[in-house]
Amino acid sequence: xxxxxxxxxxxxxxxxxxxxxxxxxxxxxxxxxxxxxxxxxxxxxxxxxxxxxxxxxxxxxxxxxxxxxxxxxxxxxxxxxxxxxxxxxxxxxxxxxxxxxxxxxxxxxxxxxxxxxxxxxxxxxxxxxxxxxxxxxxxxxxxxxxxxxxxxxxxxxxxxxxxxxxxxxxxxxxxxxxxxxxxxxxxxxxxxxxxxxxxxxxxxxxxxxxxxxxxxxxxxxxx
Amino acid sequence: xxxxxxxxxxxxxxxxxxxxxxxxxxxxxxxxxxxxxxxxxxxxxxxxxxxxxxxxxxxxxxxxxxxxxxxxxxxxxxxxxxxxxxxxxxxxxxxxxxxxxxxxxxxxxxxxxxxxxxxxxxxxxxxxxxxxxxxxxxxxxxxxxxxxxxxxxxxxxxxxxxxxxxxxxxxxxxxxxxxxxxxxxxxxxxxxxxxxxxxxxxxxxxxxxxxxxxxxxxxxxxx
Numbered sequence: 001x002x003x004x005x006x007x008x009x010x011x012x013x014x015x016x017x018x019x020x021x022x023x024x025x026x027x028x029x030x031x032x033x034x035x036x037x038x039x040x041x042x043x044x045x046x047x048x049x050x051x052x053x054x055x056x057x058x059x060x061x062x063x064x065x066x067x068x069x070x071x072x073x074x075x076x077x078x079x080x081x082x083x084x085x086x087x088x089x090x091x092x093x094x095x096x097x098x099x100x101x102x103x104x105x106x107x108x109x110x111x112x113x114x115x116x117x118x119x120x121x122x123x124x125x126x127x128x129x130x131x132x133x134x135x136x137x138x139x140x141x142x143x144x145x146x147x148x149x150x151x152x153x154x155x156x157x158x159x160x161x162x163x164x165x166x167x168x169x170x171x172x173x174x175x176x177x178x179x180x181x182x183x184x185x186x187x188x189x190x191x192x193x194x195x196x197x198x199x200x201x202x203x204x205x206x207x208x209x210x211x212x213x214x215x216x217x218x219x220x221x222x223x
Numbered sequence: 224x225x226x227x228x229x230x231x232x233x234x235x236x237x238x239x240x241x242x243x244x245x246x247x248x249x250x251x252x253x254x255x256x257x258x259x260x261x262x263x264x265x266x267x268x269x270x271x272x273x274x275x276x277x278x279x280x281x282x283x284x285x286x287x288x289x290x291x292x293x294x295x296x297x298x299x300x301x302x303x304x305x306x307x308x309x310x311x312x313x314x315x316x317x318x319x320x321x322x323x324x325x326x327x328x329x330x331x332x333x334x335x336x337x338x339x340x341x342x343x344x345x346x347x348x349x350x351x352x353x354x355x356x357x358x359x360x361x362x363x364x365x366x367x368x369x370x371x372x373x374x375x376x377x378x379x380x381x382x383x384x385x386x387x388x389x390x391x392x393x394x395x396x397x398x399x400x401x402x403x404x405x406x407x408x409x410x411x412x413x414x415x416x417x418x419x420x421x422x423x424x425x426x427x428x429x430x431x432x433x434x435x436x437x438x439x440x441x442x443x444x445x446x
Contacts, residue, residue: 048326049250049396065253065445066397072251072305075396083395085402085430086250086276087334090327094347125314125321127301128353133327136347167350 001195003176008220009144011036012191013102013174016142017043021099022092024048024134026116027071029144030102036223044080046098048130050089053081070130093130094137101138103131105145105170107160110207112170112182114143115162128165135166147175147204154206156180156187177201179218186210191218227389228418228439232262235412235440239268239377242295246333246375246404247275247285251304254397256381257284258442259414263379269293274333274375276326276400278302278310289313298373300326323353330403332373337406337435342371375408382431385415386422389436390429398430405435412438416445 004012010032017023017033019041025031034056037043045054048070055076057063063074077083092098107115117131135141145155156173173180178201179191187207189198194217202209229235236259239245245263249255264287271294278297279286286309288294294313302310302321313319324332325347335343344367348354358369380401382391391413393401405411418441 047396049253049399051396064395066395068251068253068396072253077395083393083398085398086326086400087330087403090330094327094331094345123315125302125311126323127303128323128325129301130326132325132347132351132353136349137327164351166347 001193007223009174009176011220011223013144023100024098026103028104033102048089050084050086053078090133093133096139098138101134101141103143105143106162107155107157108143108170108173109157109160110187112168113160114165114170115160117165118163131165135169140171141169142172143170144174147177154204157206188212189215191216193218226387228387232258232440235438236262236266241268242270243376244272246378246408247273248380248401248404250276250399252280254381254399254401255284256379256414259379260284260288264288264291270295272296274298276300280304280307296320298322300324300329328370332370333403333407336372336374342369345370378404378408378411380405380413382413382415385418385439386424389433389439390424391431392428393430402431405431411436414440414442417441
């Protein structure tokens with residue numbers, strides 16, 4: 001059994017973005033998705049700070065100080081890209097104009113609740129940024145995360161333990177072990193890594209899992 | 224004759240009162256009016272309420288105001304910064320109050336104030352800690368939380384070019400919160416790279432019309 005690398009999780013999520021989609025990539029793991037869009041598909045990336053057509057990071061030293069991404073790193077604009085102000089950027093997010101919002105997560109519940117904004121660490125002031133807007137507004141919210149925490153606790157829960165970012169919004173989760181759909185039937189395993197088996201996957205998952213009849217092996221290329 | 228230009232940063236921030244609510248534009252360090260904020264430190268106003276996306280970078284600008292102890296409260300979406308501990312230090316020492324608001328909600332609350340509206344119902348934050356104590360309402364089967372308008376006594380802004388009427392153009396993602404904040408304060412003050420002759424700005428390229436601007440000061444800087 002071979003868990004996916006972070007780049008492989010991003011690769012798998014990228015395969016599901018249709019040609020012509022408008023997509024916001026959250027900070028962290030979701031940002032890597034931009035590197036793996038299949039050839040021949042035009043995907044327009046949105047950035048909360050007023051960019052459609054966000055391009056790759058420029059080579060070191062060649063960035064424009066006035067052009068950054070949501071993580072505040074140097075960015076570029078693709079041909080056809082546009083700038084607009086913050087209120088319009090969030091109108092696009094909140095108003096259902098984005099096809100997909102891909103987000104990281106601390107926890108996802110079996111009803112699609114998302115917790116990704118605070119662990120309530122008393123040593124730091126809390127920050128929410130655009131997380132709640134991105135979770136509430138896109139046509140479809142998908143999550144990319146490791147299947148368990150560093151100390152082995154499940155992230156796919158019956159109920160989230162951390163404070164919620166939004167309730168009932170997550171429809172698909174890509175982890176290093178599986179691709180899961182969340183819907184009226186509960187949490188359905190669409191794909192899982194070879195040699196794992198449902199019982200072993202269930203042991204790492206708090207939510208009750210069902211195996212799709214047409215489930216497939218999760219086998220990305222080496223990256 | 225209309226001439227909103229002023230000769231110095233000191234003149235630009237003159238008259239700002241203790242206890243004022245000040246909208247400070249920028250996303251991270253980009254589009255942030257650091258020279259105006261530095262001038263406000265010199266000017267001496269204290270007990271300020273700051274509305275901004277973040278809580279300052281490095282140790283100048285907004286971070287400098289916090290370090291100088293001039294800020295009573297920050298209303299923002301994400302106070303933490305990788306290059307500044309100004310807010311964290313004041314927060315841990317119990318010297319500053321934080322009102323955390325989702326990024327798009329801050330922006331839309333200011334737009335409401337600008338538009339003369341009494342608030343709005345938003346799906347963002349429903350079912351989370353940030354909606355606690357707020358009015359909930361179901362509209363066409365979806366849950367919304369009521370958000371009030373957010374108006375500034377003063378807005379501190381940064382743009383690329385201006386004319387003496389206060390018409391403004393921006394550069395790339397440095398536009399961010401500037402156009403919305405420009406509309407949402409009683410006194411809107413902008414620092415620009417250069418002031419050009421009336422008529423020199425392409426009317427199709429003006430993002431903020433001069434009606435929203437009260438004072439313009441040129442600070443130079445790179446293009």
